[in-house]
Each structure stands twice: as structure tokens, then as C-alpha cells.
Amino acid sequence: MSRTCLFIAAVAAALAISAHAAGDPVAGKQKNFQCMGCHGIPGWKSAFPEVYHVPKLGGQHASYLVAALKQYKAGERDHATMRSIAASLSEKDMEDIAAYYAQSAGGATVAGK
Numbered sequence: 001m002s003r004t005c006l007f008i009a010a011v012a013a014a015l016a017i018s019a020h021a022a023g024d025p026v027a028g029k030q031k032n033f034q035c036m037g038c039h040g041i042p043g044w045k046s047a048f049p050e051v052y053h054v055p056k057l058g059g060q061h062a063s064y065l066v067a068a069l070k071q072y073k074a075g076e077r078d079h080a081t082m083r084s085i086a087a088s089l090s091e092k093d094m095e096d097i098a099a100y101y102a103q104s105a106g107g108a109t110v111a112g113k
């Protein structure tokens with residue numbers, strides 16, 4: 001399948017999902033600017049301060065992502081950076097961002113396209 005087809009499929013899936021799920025992927029795309037620096041989709045590596053592996057978010061289940069963020073916020077997962085980031089997110093932010101990542105299945109995430 002071409003990238004365009006994948007993108008259309010992802011959008012169609014997102015529309016289908018957003019009819020049911022609480023998260024809003026369009027709002028999530030706007031909120032995810034604070035995550036892209038580390039969870040930038042291509043390669044899933046952080047380049048600053050040094051290259052280290054950052055888990056892939058695109059294509060994960062929204063419920064998994066929300067659960068992980070809540071665990072960071074609650075201190076049940078231990079990672080200083082993610083804990084401070086999760087602490088700044090409301091439950092709605094988490095759901096929106098998770099909905100966005102769930103639909104961006106590892107491709108087609110260029111802003112404005």
C-alpha cells in the first residue's frame with residue numbers, strides 16, 4: 001500500500017474511532033508538539049542531549065497510551081522526564097494525545113498535511 005493509502009486508511013480509522021472514544025485525535029495532534037521532540041515518529045530516537053531510544057507511540061492502542069501516562073503521573077512508572085510531562089497533562093489531554101498517536105500508525109504525520 002502506498003503512503004497515501006495508509007494515510008487515508010488512518011484518517012478513516014480515526015474518524016470511526018472518534019465516534020466512540022473520548023479522545024479527540026485532532027486536538028491531540030495539536031497537543032503532541034511537546035512530545036515530538038523525543039517521540040518524533042521517524043526512527044523513534046531522541047537526538048538531544050544524546051541519541052537514546054524512545055518508545056514508539058504511533059500505532060499503539062489509545063487505551064495503552066493513556067494507561068501508561070496515568071502510571072507516570074501517579075508515580076507507578078519511574079522515569080523522571082515522563083513523570084514530569086505526564087504530571088502536566090489532564091486526563092483529557094492524555095486521551096486526545098493517545099487518540100492522535102493511535103491513528104498515526106507509524107507514518108504520515110507531517111504537520112499541516
Ligand code: HEC
Binds near residue numbers: 066085
Ligand atoms: C524529553 C524526552 C521526552 C518527551 C518530551 C516525552 N517523552 Fe514520552 N518517553 C520518553 C522516554 C525516554 C520514555 C521511556 C521511559 C521509560 O523507560 O519508562 C518515554 C515513554 C513514554 C510512554 C510509555 C511508552 C511505552 O510503550 O511504555 C508514553 C505513553 C509516552 N512516553 C508519552 C509521551 C507523551 C504523550 C509526551 C508528550 C506530552 C511525551 N511522552 C513526551 C521521553 C520523552
